[in-house]
Amino acid sequence: MSNSIERAFAKGKAFIPFITAGDPDLDTTERLICAMAENGADLIEIGIPFSDPVAEGPVIQRASERALATGITTDDIMDMVESVRKKTDVPLAFMTYINLIFTYGADRFMKRCKELDIAAVIIPDIPYEEKAELTPSCKKYGIKLISLIAPTSKDRIKMIAKDAEGFVYCVSSMGVTGMRSEMNKHISDMIDSVKEVNDIPCAVGFGVSTPEQAAEYARYADGVIVGSAVVKIVEEYGKDSIEPVSEYIKSMKEAVSEALVATA
C-alpha cells in the first residue's frame, strides 16, 4: 500500500491548502477539511495553533489567536481529525511548532498521528540539525517529517534533500514585487538542486494566492501550497466560509491541473 503522501502527488501536480484548526471553531474546520477534499485538495495541512507562531505572517498569527481564544487544545484537534476520518481519506499533514509536540510527548503525538492516518508533520522550527528531536518517534510510527528549504538555504539544499522524505517544502519570503520572474528562476534552481540528489516531490509555498500564480509555480514544482489566502477567506466569512473556500479551492486546483497540461 502506498503512503498517502505518494498518493497526493501521484495524480499529477498537487494542490495543498492549509487551514488553522479551530478558526473560528473546530466544527467549521471539520466541514472545511471535507469541503476542500471534495473540491480537489490533494493533501491538506492542518495547523495546530501555537501561542507564538514565529514563522507566520499576520494572517495566520491572527487565525492562531482566534483559535486559541476558544480554548481548544491539541487533544481537541486530534478528536476533530478522528471525526474527519469517518468522512474522507484525503491525505492529511499536521503543521505546528516543536514545543507543542515536545510537550505532548513526541512518541505519544506520532502514535496518535498514525491512528488518525496523518501522513506527515511540518515543523518550521525544526531545522535539519535538530531533526533528532523527532525522527525516532516519526520512524517508529511511520510519520514523515517534512524537510523545508528556503532561498537562503543555498549550499544546505543538497544536505537537506538527501535525507528528505515525503516531499520537500520549498519556502520563500514573499520577495519584492516586480521581481517575480527572478523569484521563479530562483525556485526552479532550488528544485533542480533537490532533484539532483533525491527524486522526491517538491511543493512550493510562498505567498501564492491567485490561480495565475499557482499555475505559474506549478510549472516548476510538483505541488503548490496555499496558506494565508485560505485562512484569509475563513477570517472574512467565519462559519460561513465553506462555500467561498470551496469555490477558491476549485479554482486553484483547476489552475494547478492546467499547468500540468501546459507542460505535458
Add this chain to the structure above:
Amino acid sequence: MSKGRFGIHGGQFVPETLMNAVNELEEAYEKYKNDPEFVEEVNQLFKEYIGRPSLLYYAKNMTEDLGGAKIYLKREDLNHTGSHKLNNALPQVLLAKKMGKTRVIAETGAGQHGVATATAAALLGLECEIFMGKEDTDRQALNVFRMRLLGAKVHAVTSGTQTLKDAVNETMREWTKRLDDTHYVLGSVMGPHPFPTIVRDFQSVISKEIKAQMLEKEGRLPDVVMACVGGGSNAIGAFYDFIEDKEVRLIGCEAAGRGINTKETAATISTGSLGIFHGMKSYFCQDEYGQIAPVYSISAGLDYPGIGPEHANLYDTKRAEYVPVTDDEAVAAFEYLSKTEGIIPAIESAHAVAHAIKIAPTMPKDKIIVVNLSGRGDKDVAAIARYKGVEIYE
C-alpha cells in the same frame, strides 16, 4: 548535529531560513573573538566609552543596617546608558559591522537593551530598528524617546501579549525577511546558538572584574554572588567566572510578579517546565499543552516566559540556585536602596537587592555577598510612583 548545548538545553531551533544566518554569525564570532585587533577594539570601547571597569562598591549603610553579611554592589548601573546591556550590544554591533552588515535590529523589554543597541549603532554608524511590546512602550515611554533621540526607529509590537516575548517574535520575523544587510543583536543569553555563548562571553567581563576587585579589596572570593534573571544576561555575566569556584554560591533572582502561586508571575524556574521555544531548549512558563504563558512582572525587563539555556543547565546541575522575588519585595528593595545608599536601582536589579535584604541578616558578619546592580532606576521612577498610587507627569 545539534550545536550549542548546555547539558540538554540550548540548540538551534529556528526556521531553515535563518540557519545560514546563525551559521554565518558563528563563523564570524569564532574568527573575531580571538583576533587581537578586535579584542583590543572591544577593550578600548569598554574602557573609553562604557566606562569600565565598573565600581565594586561596599554598601556600608546597608550592611550595618541589615547586621549580617558584608554587601558589595557591582555598579553596572554606572555604565554608559545605565545598565549592563551595552557590554553585549556594543561588541555585537561591532561584530555585525565587521561582518559587513549595515543595519541592526533588536528586541527590548524595559528598553535598556534597545537603548544600548541604538547607542552602539549611533556610535558605529549602522541603521537601527527596535521592536518593543506595546505594553512596554507605554510603561517605559522615556526609553522609547531615548531610542528615537539616538536615531533608532522604534516599532510598538501589538501581537500576542505585547511584551518582551512578542518583541522577540517580531524581531525574529523581521530578521527572516531581511538577512543580507541585517544583524539581529539579541540582548540576552537566549535564542539559538551561537547567541547564548556570544552574549555570555561579552557579559562575562562583569564576573572577571568582580573577582579581581574582590581579591584586591578583601583578598578572597565572595561567598555569594546574586543577580536578577529574566533571560539571564547580567546574571550569567556575574556568575561566569565563578562557576569553577564551587565555594561561591550563585543565586539568580526571578520575577515572581504577584507570587508564584498566582498566574501573574514570570518565575520560570519556580513555575516553568522543559520546552523548546525561541530557538532553544530550556525551561519555559507554559500550559500543559506547551502554549507559552502570558507572564507578568512589574519589571518589563524580567517579564519573559523563559530562561537562557546555560542557566537551565546551572540549575539542573545544582551549580546555581534560583529564587522567586515578588513585585512587592522588589519595590520595597527599590525604595530601601534609594534611601539607605542613595542609589536608585533598576526595578529589575531591585529583585536581586530584595533577596540580599532577605539573606544577609541570616549570615555571619565575615561572609560576603556581591549583588550585581545591573541597571539604574531613573527609567522606573514614574512606574513606581504609579504602583504606589502617586500621580506624576513625566
